[in-house]
Amino acid sequence: AQSVSQHNHHVILSEAASLELGCNYSYGGTVNLFWYVQYPGQHLQLLLKYFSGDPLVKGIKGFEAEFIKSKFSFNLRKPSVQWSDTAEYFCAVNAGGFKTIFGAGTRLFVKA
C-alpha cells in the first residue's frame, strides 16, 4: 500500500534558522507530490507541488522542495524561518486516480 512518512512530528526553531522537513513515500511509479500547510485557526492550503520537470520547486512564502526520485523523497526547505511560519506541514502524494495520501504532519514552532 502507498504510504507517506514525515520524519519529524515536532520541530522547534528560532527565527532566522534554516528549515528542512523530511518526506518519503512508498510508490515506484509516477507520482504527484504536494506540501500543504495549516496555520493556526486557518484551513489547509497548498504550499507547493511537483508534477514533472525541474525537481526543485518553489512555493509561496519562500518555501521550496526538492524531489529526489532515487530516494523517494520530497523534502521541504526554507533558508530562514519567521515566527509566522509556525504551523503544521503535511506532505502528500498522489499516484494517479483521485486518492491523495497524506503524511502524519510536522508541527513547526518558531520562537521569536
Add this chain to the structure above:
Amino acid sequence: DGGITQSPKYLFRKEGQNVTLSCEQNLNHDAMYWYRQDPGQGLRLIYYSQIVNDFQKGDIAEGYSVSREKKESFPLTVTSAQKNPTAFYLCASTIGSYNSPLHFGNGTRLTVT
C-alpha cells in the same frame, strides 16, 4: 469568493446518534472528498466522489456514509457504527484531474460523548 463551506464548526453528539456534517462548494469542482484528521495521524480519506451520484470508499469508510445528489454538496453522515467518531473532519474538492491540488474547508470538530 469561491470556496468550501463546512458547517457547523463544532458539533456535539451523544453516543449512538447519527450525525450529518455539511459540505458545500461554489468552485464548480467535480471531485469532492472527506478526510478525517487525528493528532499524529495526518489526514485519512473516508470517502470521495468524482461526479454527481457516484462515490467511492476511502481507507476508513466503515461507520460513515455519504451522498452526492448535487455537484456542490457532499454531506457526510457519521453513524453509530463508527467506533471512534470524535475527530476533526475536513471536506475538500478538486477540479477533477488527479494532479490538481485539494481545496479544503475549515473543518468540523465532532465530539461524541
